[in-house]
Amino acid sequence: MIIETDRLILRPVSKQDTQDIAQVVFSDPGVVGMLAHDIRTQDSAIAEAERWTSIMGIDGGIWDDGGMGLFAIVLKSDQALAGVTGFYMERNEHQRWNGEYFYALGTRWHGRGLMSEAADTLGERLRSLDDLGVIYAGYWDMINEASGRLLRRTGLKPEGRKSVIEExxxxxxxxxxxxxxxxxxxxxxxxxxxxxxxxxxxxxxxxxxxxxxxxxxxxxxxxxxxxxxxxxxxxxxxxxxxxxRPGMAYLEIRGSGGTEAPQNRLK
Structure with a gap:
């Protein structure tokens, strides 16, 4: 599945993207500081990127298992990988899509509206699914309200708070x-x-x-x-x-067949 917008190509990540994701996401203090990963050691950025591409990639990951995973955000102008966006999304026992939505954009590309462009497109795709269950996301409110605005733009709606232990x-x-x-x-x-x-x-x-x-x-x-x-x-x-005000802000988008939210399987 490849999705194009005015400025972007969104394509499933592959293992070949590991080095770029390690550099753009896990070596960028402004990005990794809002995630839940530990990159203190020299090899940890590569290890975390490998985990994403192996679990959510197209060559051996969730895409191969019939699910929907992570997209690389590639600029049409220079073919640079600017970040990632997408899902860990599988069909539940009722054949409805359930999972988590998240994103990470390199600091050098902030302020250009790129994630808004991606969010609009992915949100439109989500809302068009007639077999949508529950897609959820959480973010650190009070220090990352820009993420909340982006998640709402994707179509997710605030649904209270989620315990950090549960997440x-x-x-x-x-x-x-x-x-x-x-x-x-x-x-x-x-x-x-x-x-x-x-x-x-x-x-x-x-x-x-x-x-x-x-x-x-x-x-x-x-x-x-x-x-x-x-x-x-x-x-x-x-x-x-x-x-x-314990916990994190919690949002979700729920289709007509949605029941309870899926458990986090990525963190």
Whole structure:
């Protein structure tokens, strides 16, 4: 399945895209910081990209099994891979399409409306399916509202919140926390570090709310990695707001045959 828009070619990813996805997605701090992956080691970007292309690719992945997987976002102008978008979508026992929708776009292509163009097209395709079950997505609200706008543009509608333990599991949540602290400790001082601090505080608050870490542990770790005996007001406010509003924003699009949402099989 190949889909074209005015500026883009959306084609199923293959194992040959592994290196490009590792570079564009998993080596880009501005992108991987909103995902749930750990790229602290030298080979981890390749390993995570290989996981995506093997599970959601066209050569041995979900496409070969009759499902619908991940599309490479390729610019018509120069054939560059700018990111990925798509699904982990299978037919359920009622032969309805169920699964997860997500995307990742390289920072250098932000602000051009490319993901909006892709979202409009994929959303139109989803809404045209007469055998649609439930397609869902989650995002880190309060720090990534642009993602929420894009998901709604695709056709998904807000349906409350989803527990981070339900989405990722407790062990993976702790891994995300450790990776976030690593990001913070390696960030250059200034606006970038302060922005990352707010992001880390947001996710840490979600983990505190579900008893994955304690509030004292979160505060001590944030101060240690930030390199200061105190946190700025924005970070403290973000942590407290996240504790009071547990989980992540949850959206879905549901066909006439949709029942309950599928479980996450990717994280």
């Amino acid at each position: 990722y599991g407790a062990d993976r949540c702790r891994m995300i926390f450790e990776f976030d602290l690593w990001r913070l400790s390696n960030a250059a001082p200034g606006e970038v570090r302060d922005s990352i601090l707010a992001q880390v505080a947001r996710r840490a608050g979600a983990f505190v709310a579900e008893d994955i870490i304690t509030k004292d542990e979160a505060l001590k770790s944030l101060k240690d990695r930030y390199g200061s005996p105190s946190l700025n007001r924005d970070a403290v406010t973000m942590l407290e707001a996240s504790i009071k």
